[in-house]
Amino acid sequence: MNPPVATPFFFYLLAATMIIGGILVITRKNAVHSALALITTLLAQAGLYLMLYAPFVAGVQIILYAGGIMVLFLFVIMLISIERAQKERQFNKQWLIGIVAAAALGGLFIAVYTTTTKGRVLFPEGRMSYGESDNTQRIATLLFDLHSGTYMFAFEIASLLLLVAIIGAVVMAKKRI
Amino acid sequence: MHEFIQYILSYLGNETQTPGAAGNIFWATVYILLVFVGLSVAVICMNWLERKILAHMQVRLGPMRVGPHGLLQPIADALKLLLKEDIIPAEADAIVFWVAPFIVVLAAFTVFVVVPFGPTHAITDMNIGILFMLGVSSLSVLGIVTAGWASNSHYPLIGALRSSAQMVSYEVAMGLAVVTAIMMTSLGTEGGTLSMIGIVQAQQAQGVWFIFKFFPLGLIAFAIFAIAMVAETNRAPFDLPEAESELTAGFHTEYSGFRWSLFFLAEYSAMIAVSSIAVTLWLGGWLRPFPNTLTGPTWDLVFSLFPGITFLFLAAMCFYSTARMPKHPLFRIQTIGLAGFGVVLAGIGLILFIPGVRVRIVDIFWFSAKVAGFMYLYIWYRGTFPRYRFDQLMKVGWKILLPTGLTLMILTAVVGMRAELWAQVQEVLHR
16 A cells, blocks of 8 residues: 555644634634634645545535635625624633533543554544545445445435525525425 | 756656646646646637627627737737726725635636546546536635625625625525536446546546436536536526616625726636536547547547648638738738738647647647637527526526436436336336
């Protein structure tokens, strides 16, 4: 197998981009700037998927989130009067719960990373070698294959859920159909 | 130094891999530069061709003053744009205004990483090739939307709103048409693929361009894509985001000089990019016409002579025009220049006849020729079709293209799997 192209440098670069982007999302007063920071974060996340040898997931991430959902976000945000939003005092009344939740999540990560069961760490030490060249085909087999496809039902149920949400949105938005 | 030369030479003679797949950074960089230069030249040519062809369609002459037949007009335009003052409106959001054109250009140029000009003539080949192209080109709408918003002015904002609604709508139909073509790749012995090179090789293996596969299913899918791609690139008759009669210039009203030229560059390279997707998916990519019926070394030779003949034909046109130039002394420099241009074209044509060059260049030529056909269609559309109204645009996208695309996808799946389906039916009947 070839040596990995993605060095730790890229991981730290992408992770730093994501964290800075995430902080900017919640600190910017201008909603459009927040949305742009969120797009940067999502693109960096696609880069992380590439590093995990999952090009298909990275491609879908770019198409759906950065190219689709965020465009609709911007579409709505652009119509907000920025002047009024700038003057409004920003408030955060749930900081206590937020800190508790963040601490719990962080604790969970550390626990997963350090816990050993029967002498084995839960978090695998070595790097698993996935085939980058047939990633798409493997996902398809995992989803749809007659014998080894175990996620078909969950996948279809999830898409049904989305369909219900779309129909609900249309029904709520329009009085007469 | 010696190792570096060895590294460069190690890729030469590699007839099966793209530089990206071989992991050769030097040649990948060379390819990137070649594609970048080629693309810029193509955009310059398109600028001139569009004005001339559109003018001739409207029984005008088009640019005639700068150089013979206006040949130097694009260069004059580029100079003018670079020298123009670059204005940022006082009330604009300066950072977003500054970044927006770069997002569009970046998205338009990055997609060329996977465009297959030939079996080895691509910068790299990805497992997710077509997905990558669609994804990155869908990012360009972000640049357009932010440009319109950051200008802080009414016309650009309306243009940006129209653009985002239009692009998101037509992306759906476009995606369905692409899925239809990708399903066709899985019918061969190799199994399905998303890689751009793999898609062309699947057409080669199945012996048919996908536009003719399961006639008329492939043709309809191609038609859906051909309509959606015009909408995706904001060109007439779908140019509502920059409708000049309604919105001045739409989302780039407030842009001037260099930044405006970036939008221009991005628009034309995006047109080339979507045309190359269409060529790759339905028109057999780099394959020459009739690779299966007209086989044998004789036909190979005949079709490999086309690039040289094309350039010689262009040179002949130049010499014909030279002979027809006015004989007035004021036109002497222009006449000499046109003759010189003809000589250069003829020289290129003669170089393309050398056997070593010929076999390497022929796939690039056929790919570019097919893309050029699409570029001509773009100009033709602009010359002939009136602009859609916004409600008509949405109606075409959601009520016609989308249901047709969905039906087509299901029909293709049924026709492609008919043997397996028939076996299942037989099994149920005999139970």
